[in-house]
Amino acid sequence: MDGGGWRPVKRTRTFEDVLAQIERRIAEDGLTAGDRLPAERQLAEQLGVSRSSVREAMRVLESLGVVSSQVGRGPDAGAVLTSRPETALTDLLRLHLGMAGLKLREVIDTRHMIEQWAASHAASARAGTSALTAALSGMDGARTAEEFVEHDTAFHCAIADASGNRLIAAIMRSLRDSMRRYAVEAVERLGDTAILRAGHVRILRAIEAGDADAAARAVSEHLAHAYPSLFDH
């Protein structure tokens, strides 16, 4: 019969329908961050489904960084549209890294790519140098590997922020956050952070000078020093 025109009935789960309808409403009504969604009970009644299904859809939207739920009453209560792709990206990467679905090497290569791009663009725009110098002095005052990594993350994220592309900045921040554990290990294994500091200064100088190529090269060499085991060819 090879199907004979038959199709399986009802393949989509209820909460998926709810999700699709909410997404449609967002697109059609032009909803943006800050706008409120109807209350769960109201939405359930309007869509003719149970509150559980609406809640499961809400959990998905929340996990993707699209809504944020507040209890209580008033203008700020209920499900409010937000735009937090970075939290969702962080969770996504952390979980897939933990499951060994992704290798550390792949994450670091991605970081390499993003940082070269961001440093080039930051240099072309000569942007973000104040945040970079602040992070640099923060690293100088760090007394533990955790503290160092904290400011190191701020430094590298500042480069991404300076590129002006929020998506790339969000990916960068998520990569760093999900890698935090491995970054601390890498710093402890290295012991001396002087060589890392030199790399940071070279990146900063290249951006200040507006030299995109030099900035990209500086990033590349910096990462090679930070993760030597991944760059032995």
Added chain:
Amino acid sequence: MDGGGWRPVKRTRTFEDVLAQIERRIAEDGLTAGDRLPAERQLAEQLGVSRSSVREAMRVLESLGVVSSQVGRGPDAGAVLTSRPETALTDLLRLHLGMAGLKLREVIDTRHMIEQWAASHAASARAGTSALTAALSGMDGARTAEEFVEHDTAFHCAIADASGNRLIAAIMRSLRDSMRRYAVEAVERLGDTAILRAGHVRILRAIEAGDADAAARAVSEHLAHAYPSLFDH
């Protein structure tokens, strides 16, 4: 008293605790794709929570592409760990694009960055040329803009696949999928696809020749032709 040691009690929701415990189990037990999680009812009993809370946690894990639920009975039923970051990324980008939380320009710049990187690496490895030629002939046979974009997506994703980095390939695929609508519009606006074909051929030739720089330049020029309005400085 500055608080006097007081802190708000119970700020985390139940399903978040469930989520944390599942994640801990994944990390501690070294679970990977293919392994099964306990059944919802069983998990609820073991954790001392209701099944609803377990289900909400499951929805989050599913939306992040970490588990996949199958009904019925047997070895394949229940919640199975998976590794599908690309579906989660696609949903994430699509929703945030729809909400205007991200601008199309940012997505295309990201794509530009990834494709230059991937084309360089594919050229260095001289990899993926067979998939690329197949996609190329697919585009030649396309009769509608949708069909063309279909094979165009395959072409560009093949470049990312050839880089060997699954994270970057996943980001590439998600970017393309979430942009599909805009890509079709762009092709229709362009009318003639001959210039796009020429760009594809140049990219392919550069990869075949193992010329990383030429591949990166070809990608850059190809994107400039496809989205002229975004490249007018």
Added chain:
DNA sequence: ACCACAGTATGGTCAGACCATACCGAACCA
């Protein structure tokens, strides 16, 4: 050896209840 069928474990869905939270507003007092 095969097949039909009851049993059962699974996720999917629903209804209804109760709780904590936080705002709203009216009644109450100064």
Added chain:
DNA sequence: TGGTTCGGTATGGTCTGACCATACTGTGGT
């Protein structure tokens, strides 16, 4: 008039218990 208190209420968070559809499992008959 002005402020305060306190009950009402809308919100999300959680739980219970039920029922359904699905798909395997094992048993018993042929």
